[in-house]
Amino acid sequence: MQKIYPIKYPKLSDSYWVRGFCFFLTTLFYACSSLDSTELQPNILSTRDYLMQEKGQFCVFSVHQISYTLNQKATESLFFEKHIVIDYPNNEGVLVAIFRKNQENTNWIETGRKLVVLQNGKIIEIQSNQTQCILVNPIEVGTRWNFQLYSPTKAQQAQITRLLPPMTYSHKTMSNLVEVELFKDSSALSLQKKQVFFAPNFGIVFSKESNVSYCYEGKCLGKGQINYGTIITYELIDYGKE
Template identity: 25%
Template structure:
């Protein structure tokens, strides 16, 4: 996949298509890296089957111009403990122009942001893939946010879903971006509840995951 991407255009690390208001919250640039702590709990039949913490690094390793998009190749690395060495995990891609930021996770593109930004803005995060419509909403613009003893003075929050159905399923997902930094926090809560006659409404998790992704370090190589 990576080779096919790179053949589309000549690499030029210095090029960048200008953005509308909101660019400062996604400052993509070759050499930038972001280290995250991932906390994950998996449930099956109301039993915790996995409760783990590991670490993720995302590093922008390449960029080029493709049609009207600035394209960035992102390598992901993981490790089980802070003292371990990073191991390559996956390659993602981010495409950005003066209308939207599209991040391809695996082989699925999601519209993470649209520009210009303003409070209450709504868009379909799945408009670039084959999944059903999933409306994202821009919320909490320019608010301070603290995570892992790091204070960020200006952030935006993208609410990807806020379904709090305690009978059938919950789907709560959101991402927080900091000014001149990028993604600093991500949270996903996806629970499917037992709906049999003997357990309906008792919030017994038939299957589910609760995952947080918290920034612990960032910089530029």
């Protein structure tokens, strides 16, 4: 009868196997860390890519507004805005017409226009005699700039706060989104803040602007109870080309 010898398994205490096992764990750790860090790193690193790209392109937003009045119940309203590119001057920006309607089955009414231009790597929005810088290079967390250009008041600091994971708007999953805080002035008495999400080829797909004053008397002081003001939110619900 053939003699069967038992198989000798290596001990984890053997230095060779310990080194190999540690190398495997280290490699696995760095691979996972690298994946986590690159998933949110945008592939598009230029402000040009965060503009609407062609004539006839449009975006439709659902707009939700909450209005507060002193000693009265807050009121809510919902309407829709359509932003459509009507000209593409010199491939350095877009002229956008803005339409509005209060109900889905009514006609669009033009309410204004804005010029969104690319100048020295900055996206500048010109509307109603206001010139605002809404995004700059490099597209990296921590990038800061002056949002309110040519303003006689103090400079308002904007900054890129986050690189966002893929998000879905109007049944389209979008990648390389960037969160920007365009301005923030916060205290126990008031809040002025605007937060926006940029998506490649669309520009802004979400925004929330708060301009409210808090109660400053008695027990409500410092508790965030709103006396008056507005909070308005835009969210992309449709897009296409005409």
